[in-house]
Amino acid sequence: MDLRRSMLFLPGNNPGMLQNGGVFEADAVILDLEDAVAPREKDAARLLVAQALQSVDYGRSEKVVRINTLDTYGKQDIKAVVPCSPDGILLPKVQSAADVQQAAALIDAAERPGQKKVRIFALIETPGGVEQAYGIATADPRMAALVLGAEDYTAAIGSQRTPAGTEILHARSSLVNAAAAAGIQAVDTPFTDVNDDAGLANDTRFAKSLGFKGKLSINPRQLEVIYSVFNPEAAEIDWAQQVVAAIRQAEAEGSGVASLHGKMVDAPIVNRAERILFLARLLGLVGGDGQ
Numbered sequence: 001m002d003l004r005r006s007m008l009f010l011p012g013n014n015p016g017m018l019q020n021g022g023v024f025e026a027d028a029v030i031l032d033l034e035d036a037v038a039p040r041e042k043d044a045a046r047l048l049v050a051q052a053l054q055s056v057d058y059g060r061s062e063k064v065v066r067i068n069t070l071d072t073y074g075k076q077d078i079k080a081v082v083p084c085s086p087d088g089i090l091l092p093k094v095q096s097a098a099d100v101q102q103a104a105a106l107i108d109a110a111e112r113p114g115q116k117k118v119r120i121f122a123l124i125e126t127p128g129g130v131e132q133a134y135g136i137a138t139a140d141p142r143m144a145a146l147v148l149g150a151e152d153y154t155a156a157i158g159s160q161r162t163p164a165g166t167e168i169l170h171a172r173s174s175l176v177n178a179a180a181a182a183g184i185q186a187v188d189t190p191f192t193d194v195n196d197d198a199g200l201a202n203d204t205r206f207a208k209s210l211g212f213k214g215k216l217s218i219n220p221r222q223l224e225v226i227y228s229v230f231n232p233e234a235a236e237i238d239w240a241q242q243v244v245a246a247i248r249q250a251e252a253e254g255s256g257v258a259s260l261h262g263k264m265v266d267a268p269i270v271n272r273a274e275r276i277l278f279l280a281r282l283l284g285l286v287g288g289d290g291q
């Protein structure tokens with residue numbers, strides 16, 4: 001499992017933000033050539049992003065480039081940035097499996113021999129994309145995650161964002177289900193008020209409860225809040241350790257079901273506990289044996 005609690009957007013036309021993007025310890029950075037960049041700045045931003053990929057140390061952050069749609073500047077973007085070894089390409093406004101397959105073929109042609117395969121992240125931000133989410137998630141082996149873009153999506157369905165998020169519940173759940181069925185991750189839409197930490201925490205907790213594995217961010221100040229939600233809490237880790245201990249003891253006694261504080265522990269509960277311990281191990285919160 002790759003750690004993508006938050007993916008931080010860095011506007012591709014802002015040399016300062018591109019340069020500093022490695023210091024925030026985001027699980028992923030997204031060097032943006034699409035909506036953060038005005039049309040007259042597209043060529044300059046493409047050069048800047050290609051240069052940043054080769055010269056800036058983004059540390060442990062996964063390096064992802066959001067390109068433009070393939071019917072605008074996207075083909076030029078792929079040609080310029082893929083040979084600079086990004087870890088992934090975020091495709092905006094994906095509507096169908098064919099969109100992913102067309103991009104995959106272009107990426108394939110642009111990769112240098114021996115280069116690590118570039119993953120694809122599909123930004124789902126249209127009603128058609130939501131309808132086709134499973135086909136998109138399974139369109140190509142390069143697919144790493146489905147990512148929700150709620151601003152474009154709500155504009156397209158003629159709705160408005162609200163704090164409760166009722167208007168995007170269907171899209172959120174559709175993405176989570178499609179991604180889980182395809183065995184990839186779902187990453188939630190950004191929270192656009194960078195000064196409302198409480199609102200961000202609520203929105204992130206809700207996204208996590210639906211099954212999202214991470215959330216986009218647009219400002220480094222949002223990372224700590226998002227991490228605090230996605231990181232397993234001490235009580236969760238403690239529960240997971242007790243579950244694993246209980247099932248081990250039951251198995252030693254020849255049973256596949258255990259009881260913990262009066263509650264049944266069987267395979268799905270153990271799977272959930274193991275996911276928590278896996279994440280805790282990745283984050284160094286427990287040792288290699290889960291203790």
Ligand SMILES: CC(C)(COP(=O)(O)OP(=O)(O)OC[C@H]1O[C@@H](n2cnc3c(N)ncnc32)[C@H](O)[C@@H]1OP(=O)(O)O)[C@@H](O)C(=O)NCCC(=O)NCCSC(=O)C[C@@](O)(CC(=O)O)C(=O)O
Nearest residue numbers: 009010011017035036125149150151152153194218219220
């Ligand atoms: C929001 C704001 C203007 C706030 O500015 P503020 O000035 O109030 O920020 P401050 O916190 O005061 O900055 C303190 C220090 O942090 C530095 N700093 C800030 N942000 C940084 C950053 N991202 N990376 C590195 N550094 C950063 C800053 O340079 C300063 O450094 P320094 O001067 O050295 O102290 C700013 O963050 C920003 O521009 N964010 C990126 C916005 C963006 O990428 N949008 C497009 C992507 S979303 C999208 O497209 C989604 C979607 O697809 C979804 C859909 O469809 O639903 C769609 O279509 O909408």
Ligand SMILES: [Mg+2]
Nearest residue numbers: 035125149152
């Ligand atoms: Mg968008």
